Amino acid sequence: MEQGIVITGSRNDILEHINQAEYGAHYLLIHPGLRVLREIYSSYVKTQLQHKNEIVFILPHYETADSVRKVLSEGFGAEPNRINIRKYENEGSLIIIDSIKGHFGSDDLTTFVKQLVKKAEGSGKKGVSMFADGGSFFHFKKLQELVEHEMSMPSKFDMNLKRFCVLDRKDFDILEEEQRQKLVKHHGKGLTVVKSE
């Protein structure tokens, strides 16, 4: 299996790769800032919820769960993608948990995700898409733990899960070269959004 492919491109280029990801995908998404990240996830999440019959799980770090709700419900960027947040959250298709609670809370995240995939399959959904911001590891200076956490997961999942591990470029650059290489090589694809002028 091919892994560690690095793709650098504009927001739209990278969004295309994310849209084309298949179940099992474990990608690393490096972005230049919150604005671009919001443009990407707001577009993707709308598609997955409205047209792909998926459960979407988001773990934000540099914005609150309420901020994510606002971005999704009001739309963001040049092409606003408005979503009925309440409907999807009530039916359990959209789950938003702060990255610190998700990664460092009392519940085991890996177990939760597995349960979510089972729940998706049992409720007629196709699977789960997940955006997990690794910013919480930087917040607590647990950089080696981030690498170990990523390495503990397979490069390709054998379940109906697409996991996008999200890192801000400024955080990624803090890592040592060896840690950066390990992360990039371990993921199915490393997607880097270049900052548009």
Place this chain on the structure above:
Amino acid sequence: MAVSNTNNNNSSNSKFILALDDEIDIVTLIEQSLQNYEYSIFAFTDPVLALDHFNSNFKDCSLIISDIRMPGMTGYDFVKKVKRIKTEVKVILMTAFEINDIELDRCLPDIKIDFFLQKPFSIQQLKYMVEKTLQLKV
């Protein structure tokens, strides 16, 4: 990125406030609001640039207003660094998240934070907190 520098000539205080938040909308709001009250403001979205500016101009900086969760450098680390340069500089930390005392003790032991500002805040709340903080004795 350095957002801008508003140095009002008619300011009653020659010292400046340094505002830092990775979200440009927020730092611009702070800048424009305090500018209306004739404060001299330097606003940044990048902690490294903010620190560079502080390092070169710390003598004239009276107050830091910083976000906590920022990529590249947390607000805690930023405050630690500026306090190493100028112990007496006053600090307001702001966040949209719950302020966790355990996390605070762990991340900022022995460092005094003058006030915490919970986002979202009104311009009046911001003005009040800035006034109160600047009135505090070192």
